[in-house]
Amino acid sequence: MMGDLHAAIVDLDGTMVDTLGDFDAALNATLKDLGRPAVARADIEHMIGKGSAHLIRSALLHGGLDVQAAERVQPEAWERYQSHYLTFNGQHSEVYPGVIEGLTALRARGLTLACLTNKPRDFARTLLQAKGLAGFFTHVFGGDSFERTKPDPLPLLKTCEALGTLPARTLMVGDSQNDGMAARAAGCPVVLVTYGYNHGDPIAQAPHDRLIGSLAELA
Template identity: 85%
Template sequence: MPVNALHPDQPAIQAAIIDLDGTMVDTLGDFDVALNDVLKDLGRPTVTRSDIERMVGKGSAHLIRSALLHGGLTSDEAAGVHAEAWTRYQAHYLAINGQHSAVFPGVVEGLTALRARGLPLACLTNKPLSFARPLLQAKGLAGFFSHVFGGDSFERTKPDPLPLLKTCEALGTPPAWTLMVGDSQNDGLAARAAGCPVVLVTYGYNHGDPIDQAPHDRLIVSLAELA
């Protein structure tokens, strides 16, 4: 069996799990438009792209709550308007999903190389599944994946290991032989807890923190390096 480049004492990687926002697609533009449209609807202060970059990664509910708190609401006040904000956010986001985003350089090359090696691939994101599937379709990436799971697919989201463990079950591969590719500490922490090797990209969204501080086995500047 070929040597595993990340862990030479283990068999080669048999499958890969790939994150979406910040790893495959630069979606800050979509978040910027949809989230600020919601805040304008509610008469709340808008947020900048740099603000959003620090807020994304833990799901849409967390993003909305963070933006409301950033605009000066208390936790109780934010909770009081969250249901309306979420309903508006769904409508705004689905209306523009993918229109203000772009696939990062090297993504198609990296995914193509993994598939050429016969590895089954799954996309696992904290983004709601109803947003993730259309985005992958719009960007021409859906065909690479045998499974797609969102932040509402399981009881918990990354950094909890449950989504990775469930995705490994779907892929039919042990966690130790299933590579996680992401862009943030959420991916690194979830992979470590699940027992998956993990590669992180250096260009994604990591809540404003240096990516080299997140758990990882390797850092890459492009998914093309996975070839």
């Protein structure tokens, strides 16, 4: 599989960086502002992966609001969350072991790399810079870069266009069913890591061509 590739698209949260601590700090600061109950770290882990708006909505529903009440609160919650996340972005997160080695190996094979995440693009760029990963990537796209987000295939197809590569020659590296489903629908080969979030579901049940325990296994 690796010998036929021209580029790779790499997810961020749960794949390259363990950002659960950042989400915990920003989300619970937001909920405190709103007078809503805190959400446990283990529950937040299951809410990650579908973008910040989904995370906030899930936390509001988890705290006892019905759908209509959550929708009314969402705009204020979004503004407060963005402010808090700007403060905490990168402060409570760590690069997973093997990530630098894996990205270095992909670049050494001549692959062009893009980061594609459901996290807002500005947050993603700031985090990559803070963790010393920005230099690996020719492009960085977030959940607000395209009309739809993963698991829709559109972000992968648009990223392939930006890379100038065919989907069949572009590897997707992620940690969740969102990445696996998007890759399958786009026609990209996909490798998933076993240590990510994936909403609490077994990663082996997600569409994949290979499972790895570290990005260093891509070397």
